[in-house]
Amino acid sequence: MITSAFITPHSPILIPNIGKKNTSILKRSSDALLEIKNKIKNEKIDTIIVFSPHNKRKNSEIEINSHFQYDLNFEKFGDYFSRLSFSGDIELAYKIKETVEKEIKTELYSDSKVDYGAAIPLYLLLSEENQKIISFKGKVLAINSSLQKNIEHHFNFGQKISELLNEENKNIILIASAELSHCLSHRAPGGFYQKAESFDNRVIESLKKNQEGVGDLLSINEKTRLEAKECGLRPVAMLLGAINKLNYQAETLSYQKDLGIGYLTMDMNL
Numbered sequence: 001m002i003t004s005a006f007i008t009p010h011s012p013i014l015i016p017n018i019g020k021k022n023t024s025i026l027k028r029s030s031d032a033l034l035e036i037k038n039k040i041k042n043e044k045i046d047t048i049i050v051f052s053p054h055n056k057r058k059n060s061e062i063e064i065n066s067h068f069q070y071d072l073n074f075e076k077f078g079d080y081f082s083r084l085s086f087s088g089d090i091e092l093a094y095k096i097k098e099t100v101e102k103e104i105k106t107e108l109y110s111d112s113k114v115d116y117g118a119a120i121p122l123y124l125l126l127s128e129e130n131q132k133i134i135s136f137k138g139k140v141l142a143i144n145s146s147l148q149k150n151i152e153h154h155f156n157f158g159q160k161i162s163e164l165l166n167e168e169n170k171n172i173i174l175i176a177s178a179e180l181s182h183c184l185s186h187r188a189p190g191g192f193y194q195k196a197e198s199f200d201n202r203v204i205e206s207l208k209k210n211q212e213g214v215g216d217l218l219s220i221n222e223k224t225r226l227e228a229k230e231c232g233l234r235p236v237a238m239l240l241g242a243i244n245k246l247n248y249q250a251e252t253l254s255y256q257k258d259l260g261i262g263y264l265t266m267d268m269n270l
Contacts (some may be wrong), residue, residue, distance in 0.1 A: 001166045003043070005174040005243050005270060006036055007207075007236060009263035010052075010120040017079040025258050030124075032254035032265035037125045039267075045138045046170030047089045048126075051235035052117035052177050055147045062157055062238075063144040066093035067110040070140050072119040084127055089139035092168070096143075100160045104153070117177045117231075118142040125175075145234035151225075152218050154234045158241020165242060176239040178232025180262025188260025190229035199228040200255075200262040207236070207250045207266060214240055232264075239268075246270055 013019035073083040183193035206213035254265040
């Protein structure tokens with residue numbers, strides 16, 4: 001069953017070996033992630049599912065990584081030291097594929113290399129300073145959002161797998177790896193967009209309304225999302241679909257826009 005659900009950022013700067021001095025800029029985000037880490041540290045977790053916004057093969061469908069082992073590293077960011085490995089949940093990958101395939105097309109792929117959208121939250125939540133994995137003996141499953149399907153499609157996917165996940169005889173944690181607008185200042189990676197802040201506020205307020213806010217979140221049009229240059233609503237929609245029939249109370253642990261990107265950390269408090 002689903003025992004916990006979180007929304008986390010995936011900025012490489014959060015990893016000390018990459019961010020170095022700049023890591024301190026995102027201290028509130030780091031503290032929020034540490035709060036989640038401490039919350040799950042002593043839980044018996046069988047599987048962590050990460051919904052990532054980065055479609056690894058630029059496919060038009062939602063992708064499920066069915067590899068038997070996930071290897072996390074950040075060499076693309078110049079960090080050759082921070083790395084971890086986890087067992088992949090192959091069985092659950094195939095069950096999800098089978099559950100949704102009549103109504104939602106998905107693609108199974110097998111790759112030990114995990115994209116940074118999934119790798120960064122996993123590393124931050126499951127590693128210690130000595131690079132050892134905290135008391136986590138479970139498995140990991142990465143699901144990549146589609147670059148071409150809309151938010152509602154991803155919410156429907158989450159709904160389709162909800163019953164399966166809650167009937168599984170295992171404890172499952174869901175993580176939506178997501179970042180909001182990349183246009184919150186003139187120094188932002190995406191340039192400045194004057195409606196970026198109101199976009200982020202709308203997303204956060206919709207999430208805080210729990211089930212009552214889902215409709216508003218799904219109604220955000222494609223043009224607005226593209227102008228805000230977000231990379232998180234699809235993973236968030238999958239997570240919301242999966243927990244939609246559960247009782248939850250979304251809590252903002254941290255929201256930062258210091259670097260011109262909306263970094264949201266949220267505990268759904270199932």
